[in-house]
Amino acid sequence: MKIAENCIVFMQYTLTDEQGQIIDGSKEGQAMPYLHGHGNIVPGLEKALEGLSAGESTKVTVNPEEGYGLVDPQAVQLFALEAFENIDEIKPGMQFHAEGPEGQVQVITVRDIREDGVLIDRNHPLAGKKLNFEVEITEVREATEGELEHGHPHNSE
Numbered sequence: 001m002k003i004a005e006n007c008i009v010f011m012q013y014t015l016t017d018e019q020g021q022i023i024d025g026s027k028e029g030q031a032m033p034y035l036h037g038h039g040n041i042v043p044g045l046e047k048a049l050e051g052l053s054a055g056e057s058t059k060v061t062v063n064p065e066e067g068y069g070l071v072d073p074q075a076v077q078l079f080a081l082e083a084f085e086n087i088d089e090i091k092p093g094m095q096f097h098a099e100g101p102e103g104q105v106q107v108i109t110v111r112d113i114r115e116d117g118v119l120i121d122r123n124h125p126l127a128g129k130k131l132n133f134e135v136e137i138t139e140v141r142e143a144t145e146g147e148l149e150h151g152h153p154h155n156s157e
């Protein structure tokens with residue numbers, strides 16, 4: 001079947017940045033499943049995969065607007081040092097997971113430690129980046145009722 005809304009798609013993929021460095025990818029022999037049409041993956045990739053079938057491969061370049069968004073300067077904020085007093089050692093480049101306004105997981109990056117506080121960046125680490133995906137579709141199936149209800153794939157076992 002062809003990839004369309006409400007399909008579970010399994011893909012092997014590699015994500016590289018503009019310099020050709022591998023940022024992310026599926027493990028060899030472990031295709032990643034997602035529910036098509038529900039924003040499980042970035043919009044630019046989801047759009048490009050529409051209509052493909054199992055066995056097909058594609059290369060997709062996704063601009064930041066259709067990837068993880070542009071860098072929002074407002075998302076860089078200074079926090080009081082006291083907010084981090086539970087953390088043993090805080091260093092620039094450290095990343096934390098936090099809950100976003102809609103309950104989604106957000107990655108927070110420490111940009112700088114200053115006398116007046118800690119500079120925190122709530123932009124997605126891939127915001128503002130052009131993303132190069134190499135994708136191979138390994139399986140396409142219809143989503144179950146439970147998967148549609150939850151908006152994500154479940155283990156098929």
Ligand code: ZN
Binds near residue numbers: 146147150152153154
């Ligand atoms: Zn679920």
